[in-house]
Amino acid sequence: MNIDEVGEKLVSGLQERSSGSGPKAAHEVLAVVFQIRQDRLCVLVWRRGRPPCEGLWALPGGRLGAAEGLGESIRRQLAQKVDVRDLSHLEQLETRGDPDRDPFGRTLATAYLGLVPAGIDPVVPVDTEWRPVPELPPMAFDHAAMVGSARRRLRAKLSYTNIGFALAPPEFTMSELSRYYRAALGHDVAATNLRRVLLRRGQIEETGQSVPSGRSGGRPAALFRFRARSLEITDAFAVLRPPSG
Amino acid sequence: MNIDEVGEKLVSGLQERSSGSGPKAAHEVLAVVFQIRQDRLCVLVWRRGRPPCEGLWALPGGRLGAAEGLGESIRRQLAQKVDVRDLSHLEQLETRGDPDRDPFGRTLATAYLGLVPAGIDPVVPVDTEWRPVPELPPMAFDHAAMVGSARRRLRAKLSYTNIGFALAPPEFTMSELSRYYRAALGHDVAATNLRRVLLRRGQIEETGQSVPSGRSGGRPAALFRFRARSLEITDAFAVLRPPSG
DNA sequence: TCTAGTTTTCGTCTGATAGGCAAAAACTCG
DNA sequence: CGAGTTTTTGCCTATCAGACGAAAACTAGA
Structure with a gap:
């Protein structure tokens, strides 16, 4: 495209724009x-x-x-x-x-x-x-x-935000949370890894309380909550991030 | 909100929808x-x-x-x-x-x-x-x-796709590419790390050719290109990914 | 030709993270 | 009190990013 063609197209563009009565949908x-x-x-x-x-x-x-x-x-x-x-x-x-x-x-x-x-x-x-x-x-x-x-x-x-807060109830056990992640992601998520990852990222914290686990006994599960209830990006995933200095 | 209120709102919603003459913008x-x-x-x-x-x-x-x-x-x-x-x-x-x-x-x-x-x-x-x-x-x-x-x-x-292909010309040296990344990201990006990261992710490859570096000599820079020229997501960033098995 | 200077490339080290696995902890039920 | 169940913790490995310095490969000038 040469400069003249560009100029012509520009003019027609301006006319169309200023005609003001474009189609409405x-x-x-x-x-x-x-x-x-x-x-x-x-x-x-x-x-x-x-x-x-x-x-x-x-x-x-x-x-x-x-x-x-x-x-x-x-x-x-x-x-x-x-x-x-x-x-x-x-x-x-x-x-x-x-x-x-x-x-x-x-x-x-x-x-x-x-x-x-x-x-x-x-x-x-x-x-x-x-x-x-x-x-x-x-x-x-x-x-x-x-x-x-x-x-x-x-x-x-x-994967790269704390959006789990919007899927989970205010308080939850790690096995519950891993089931939510499994449903949303479509594959298994080990509760032990999920716990470590989300704790390290600072997304979740323990409430200090615990609830008895399922029908057939087992160790009581600790209750967790998300620290924030609005979307935050995990900056660990901003690769090529600014130099540390 | 009880079920009756929901029902009423639903009816009004259907009427609005089927009236067919909503505002056009x-x-x-x-x-x-x-x-x-x-x-x-x-x-x-x-x-x-x-x-x-x-x-x-x-x-x-x-x-x-x-x-x-x-x-x-x-x-x-x-x-x-x-x-x-x-x-x-x-x-x-x-x-x-x-x-x-x-x-x-x-x-x-x-x-x-x-x-x-x-x-x-x-x-x-x-x-x-x-x-x-x-x-x-x-x-x-x-x-x-x-x-x-x-x-x-x-x-x-x-950070998590190969979108650099759209910023860089078809072939480029690593120091050029790091300057593109610096301009787009707003902070310094070390050419040596960028090279390793993008090579490991399989985003770029060497062309086999090299060009003499700047005016004052220096080792000739190898030329690289992006392997794909359409958007691909780096799955290394899909954390909580499926189990390896 | 040799040396100094410049730029790129390579290798190594460190720290952070993800994921797997097994042992320990803590509970229920009989 | 022991068996069974579930959660929690600790340890190990692999991968990745980032920093740093040494080596490589060139130009320019003496």
């Missing part, structure tokens, strides 16, 4: 809300009762309000499905805007990742269920892809 | 394009010649076309500022939608992170410049925040 916000239930990673979905995609399962969410911010909107929409006070974490995930992602008109969608700690059972509407992620039901639109993105994001952040 | 795509020039991390910006934000600097981008995908659109928009064939990497960054982010009407913006390898000098329009990120000029709208997000994303990915 509907925008919706959706949430992939995970909770670990019975040692399985589950996602909150609801069954669509009318077209389009009738009978398929969809993520909670809906149209962005006229004067709403994105985060504001997803909290309002989620309140229709769960008590948002149960949400331990919420972050923006991705925006999808394929022209044909919604057969009934151009719709952009911004997806969020939400987490609810294990151990509680929020009231949900009759059309809404927690479904295990490995056996996802037939999903509407591109919602299955969003669940996949959310799962990858969660897996990655379990 | 303008949507634009923007790109934070970085290139390392003279050992400094620079961002591609252009100076606005008319209101709003006249005289301030803005990220390249513009309105989403009626039948365009988001990635498709940002490539089209960027073509007005640079030769998109120079782009070595492009990924979605975040979507901002504060109701008052654009004083002239509700506009959502999806930002992308783009990278151009060092060593080339793309032709840009007269109103467009590469500006060093540490001395960012006064930016329009929330574009300064987007540059900040992009910089954090780049810094993080330099």
Whole structure:
């Protein structure tokens, strides 16, 4: 490309920009809300009762309000499905805007990742269920892809952040926590290693209390809690970090 | 919240959804394009010649076309500022939608992170410049925040992915590469350690050739290249990884 | 040609971290 | 009090990052 071509394209670009009446599209916000239930990673979905995609399962969410911010909107929409006070974490995930992602008109969608700690059972509407992620039901639109993105994001952040705080209840034993990690990561996590890693990173601490272990006896398990309840990056993972001096 | 309240909220949610005539907002795509020039991390910006934000600097981008995908659109928009064939990497960054982010009407913006390898000098329009990120000029709208997000994303990915391939030219010496990393990370990176780290991770390999070093002699530097030219995650950083067995 | 200077490369050391494994601790139940 | 169960602790190894200095390989000048 030579400079003249660039100049022409620039002019047309400015004209388009200043014309001011570009196309407007509907925008919706959706949430992939995970909770670990019975040692399985589950996602909150609801069954669509009318077209389009009738009978398929969809993520909670809906149209962005006229004067709403994105985060504001997803909290309002989620309140229709769960008590948002149960949400331990919420972050923006991705925006999808394929022209044909919604057969009934151009719709952009911004997806969020939400987490609810294990151990509680929020009231949900009759059309809404927690479904295990490995056996996802037939999903509407591109919602299955969003669940996949959310799962990858969660897996990655379990490695280099303290996001476990949002999966676990306020207090937990190490064997419980290792089961949460196993469900979210999809593979075994030894409780003994997890304990050492998270303690060394300063993510968790002992509460000083303990609870009797399972039905058939065993040493009482110490209770732990996460030191922080908001997202922090483990800087041990910032490789190529600044020189120590 | 009890079950009845949930039910009511659900109904109102369905009505809102099926009403079909939600508010429509303008949507634009923007790109934070970085290139390392003279050992400094620079961002591609252009100076606005008319209101709003006249005289301030803005990220390249513009309105989403009626039948365009988001990635498709940002490539089209960027073509007005640079030769998109120079782009070595492009990924979605975040979507901002504060109701008052654009004083002239509700506009959502999806930002992308783009990278151009060092060593080339793309032709840009007269109103467009590469500006060093540490001395960012006064930016329009929330574009300064987007540059900040992009910089954090780049810094993080330099640690746990091979994204260096998008900053460096096809072949480079280790001292050159360490200067690219220093510019992007903001702190010194020892060439000797960088070499070992990237070789061990399998990200780079020797080309077999070497070039005479600087003006005043010195041992000739070996030339390296990145083995892959698309984003790969360094699994050494997947802590809590599956058991070795 | 030899020497001084410069730059890159290589080898070694240290410290931090992850993961595996087995022994010890602490409890329940019979 | 002993057997069984579960958690906790300690030890070992392997891997990795970072620092440092010595060696290698070149240029320029005497």
